[in-house]
């Protein structure tokens with residue numbers, strides 16, 4: 001199937017609202033799609049939008065998640081799960097798309113993101129590669145993520161752990177080792193787009209406004225079986241008490257209040273927004289913020305010359321000793337050209353104003 005031949009259509013907000021007004025569906029988080037929903041957005045969940053408190057002042061919340069502020073989002077359809085290997089494979093088969101990790105790195109792009117005076121990398125480092133979690137044998141300080149992340153030649157979405165690894169038997173796992181550009185290309189092919197950070201966080205909360213977690217204020221308990229995170233000594237050994245070490249098939253855990261799966265844990269998910277740690281501070285204090293699209297450009301003080309996009313939701317590597325990234329307010333910067341073994345995405349369809 002070639003690009004453009006799929007039956008997905010991008011509806012306008014007026015189409016959606018008209019169908020809702022006719023009483024043909026569109027209830028919040030109605031997992032069983034109505035005929036109207038199925039016609040507009042096959043397999044997607046309608047999230048009717050509303051006001052919520054974005055960010056958090058919980059003790060676990062980092063400065064980048066503060067201050068909490070009131071935000072309103074308009075309604076949108078959202079994929080009920082992260083995009084799976086099977087779904088991404090359908091896209092690749094239809095289009096011949098080659099992901100970022102499967103291509104040699106662009107030296108000019110790399111140098112643009114490096115501080116002036118940085119020497120060029122060894123040409124060998126430009127070979128197709130991606131970022132793989134490689135647990136160290138012993139305890140290491142948790143302030144240096146290079147101790148457990150490796151740049152591995154031959155790692156890509158079909159080989160998420162590098163050469164010799166595969167996605168055989170994982171067709172219903174989230175696709176990983178996809179860059180923001182790869183995620184955007186998939187979304188465009190599907191007639192969708194990536195969610196804004198505000199849409200993502202509103203959806204993740206599932207109607208539980210102001211709660212610490214997607215299930216409420218109760219802390220993450222290893223034996224609760226709520227989400228796919230990390231148990232054990234990070235980053236050395238994941239005991240997999242929740243049933244999984246590594247990614248899990250989508251729909252393995254209970255959905256949130258809107259019928260959305262894996263909005264906490266399993267894989268981080270790319271959002272549309274540029275990342276800035278002070279994005280919330282810049283827009284708070286001005287009253288209700290409506291459908292924010294994020295800053296016009298990014299800034300990450302740890303890599304001040306590199307572009308960054310927002311990732312949300314946490315992953316199977318998250319735990320309270322390190323990032324507590326499974327909380328809906330948690331946010332991480334990601335280089336748009338960099339996939340990892342614990343980053344995927346899902347798509348939305350919304351009004352034309354959403355981009």
Ligand SMILES: [Ca+2]
Nearest residue numbers: 228229242244
């Ligand atoms: Ca796990």
